[in-house]
Amino acid sequence: MKYRVWRGLVxxxxxxPSLLWIYQAIGFDLGPDPAKTLLARLGLGGLMxxxxxxxxxxxxxxxxxxxxxxxxxxxxxxxxAYALLHMLVYAVFLLGxxxxxxxxxxxxxxxxxxxxxxxxxxLILAVTSNRFCMRKLGKRWKRLHRSVYAxxxxxxxxxxxxxxxxxxxxLVYACLxxxxxxxxxxxxSSLTSRAPQGPGEPFSN
Amino acid sequence: DKLTSAQWAxxxxxxxxxPFEDASSYNNFFEFGPEKGDPARQAVDFEVEPWSVAIDxxxxxxxxxxxxxxxxxxRLEERxxxxxxxxxxxxxxxxxxxxxxxxxxxxxxxGQAQYVxxxxxxxxxxxxxxxxxxSLIDWPxxxxxxxxxxxxxxxxxxxxxxxxxxxxxxxxxxxxxxPWKYGFKSIKSIVRITxxxxxxxxxxxxxxxxxxxxYANVNPAVDHPRWRQARERRLPSGLFRPNLxxxxxxxxxxxxxxxxxxxxxxxxx
Numbered sequence: 001m002k003y004r005v006w007r008g009l010v011x012x013x014x015x016x017p018s019l020l021w022i023y024q025a026i027g028f029d030l031g032p033d034p035a036k037t038l039l040a041r042l043g044l045g046g047l048m049x050x051x052x053x054x055x056x057x058x059x060x061x062x063x064x065x066x067x068x069x070x071x072x073x074x075x076x077x078x079x080x081a082y083a084l085l086h087m088l089v090y091a092v093f094l095l096g097x098x099x100x101x102x103x104x105x106x107x108x109x110x111x112x113x114x115x116x117x118x119x120x121x122x123l124i125l126a127v128t129s130n131r132f133c134m135r136k137l138g139k140r141w142k143r144l145h146r147s148v149y150a151x152x153x154x155x156x157x158x159x160x161x162x163x164x165x166x167x168x169x170x171l172v173y174a175c176l177x178x179x180x181x182x183x184x185x186x187x188x189s190s191l192t193s194r195a196p197q198g199p200g201e202p203f204s205n
Numbered sequence: 206d207k208l209t210s211a212q213w214a215x216x217x218x219x220x221x222x223x224p225f226e227d228a229s230s231y232n233n234f235f236e237f238g239p240e241k242g243d244p245a246r247q248a249v250d251f252e253v254e255p256w257s258v259a260i261d262x263x264x265x266x267x268x269x270x271x272x273x274x275x276x277x278x279x280r281l282e283e284r285x286x287x288x289x290x291x292x293x294x295x296x297x298x299x300x301x302x303x304x305x306x307x308x309x310x311x312x313x314x315x316g317q318a319q320y321v322x323x324x325x326x327x328x329x330x331x332x333x334x335x336x337x338x339x340s341l342i343d344w345p346x347x348x349x350x351x352x353x354x355x356x357x358x359x360x361x362x363x364x365x366x367x368x369x370x371x372x373x374x375x376x377x378x379x380x381x382x383x384p385w386k387y388g389f390k391s392i393k394s395i396v397r398i399t400x401x402x403x404x405x406x407x408x409x410x411x412x413x414x415x416x417x418x419x420y421a422n423v424n425p426a427v428d429h430p431r432w433r434q435a436r437e438r439r440l441p442s443g444l445f446r447p448n449l450x451x452x453x454x455x456x457x458x459x460x461x462x463x464x465x466x467x468x469x470x471x472x473x474x
Contacts, residue, residue: 025444026444026445028441028443031227031230031231031241031242032223032224032227032230032231032440032441032442033231033241033294033438033440033441033442034442034443034444035438035442035444035447036294036438037241038444093444093445093447094447096447096449101433104433105433108428108430109430109431111431161431162431163341164233164235164239164341165235165239165340165341165342165412166235166238166239166334166337166339166340166341166342167339167340167341168239168337168338168339168340169239171339
């Protein structure tokens, strides 16, 4: 298969941070409050991976290198994996698997509800990301997977609630997200396309 | 040397002290950056000399006092206190300081004085967090206490911890410690103490009045919109063995309860 090495490199690069953080958290290398630190890193890592995923199409339009598209779906799955780990750390290490507390949090803390919704969207996309679902859903598949934009907006909102005293870092991510969404608007996407009329996207994902 | 005459704590009761390493590397001190690790990194070279504190407002003897004249008459005492952060984590720290009440008596509050307003240093050249154009805090950081809270024997001004002078990240050279209130009340790097008639507006109240009240007494029954307050993680806490303990009203300092008799603690959070 083409881009095999490239795909492998992306796989390893996306896997390593999570393994490293989990290893550090177990060995008290993440400071006195490892659960909280691990939670924050996985959350931010997931958002970064989602932003990287969403830059693949604009990068392909700019450079016409098919390698970007070859790793897009994999990166999206990694974003989901980080988000899932983020939620598991919250449920297991911060809540101590107390289901009642989780329900209370979902009711009373809107940012947790928003985060859960974003994870649900990513879960649906991850489950339907395989070739079987693509064939089965046909045209609807593409429409369904555009809800990744909604997930991005929810995640950025979720992060806004966590800001305590300084908006700078949040603004950086919000602006990157906004940029990636704007690049998909018809006017801007024609700017990034080198060919006046692209041949259509190489894969339907 | 003040340390030789200091009165040292005999024991910490049944509490285990948080290691100095953790207490000096995991800090909320937004003057030195928004992340927990920022203050330890950015406050390393924080220059605290010369330092003076202005004392003004409803006092008979206002003035600007150098740190030395401020501390000189007081015997330093070691106080081992639980520190409960509003973010649901806590530590046990041996502070070195003197009761705020002793200082206030020296400057003689007038009959009009009802509250004490504290102001931290504003100096963007020395405090990198204040340079951010996107900070939600309207510098300088301001905190406040009711006069009777300020006069309570548990309330101290600290100049040291763990038997040494305060590190920059912990609020050098002079900070407040009010052990029955959430940590953000214990303002760091104080440069002004003002006795007032009106309740002062505190920094967090200004940012989010629904989330942060003036009192901020530790209370497991009153949740913050973001953090549940019934339990806390006593640090250091392991990943697989989280050190979760129940939070106590007034952080376990029952002796302050009389200050709040007749006060609805749900409304006055």
